[in-house]
Amino acid sequence: MARTAATLAKGPIALGNLAAILHPVNGRSMAYALMVRRVVEIDLDARLGDRSECRAVPPLPLAMPSIRR
Structure with a gap:
């Protein structure tokens, strides 16, 4: 994961x-x-191939939203 994060x-x-x-x-x-672990985002709009674009997934928020209003 570290090598991927550094590359992306x-x-x-x-x-x-x-x-x-x-x-x-x-x-x-x-x-x-x-991609399943939400580290890499692969462009799935086109057919998967060696040229498919891979990007880093933006980090998710650390805190859970409150269920109270």
């Missing part, structure tokens, strides 16, 4: 490049797992 801090990157940075064999699966 520089800006968007192609899925193929991110996969190559993560692992030589399982990099793409690792990128998908990071």
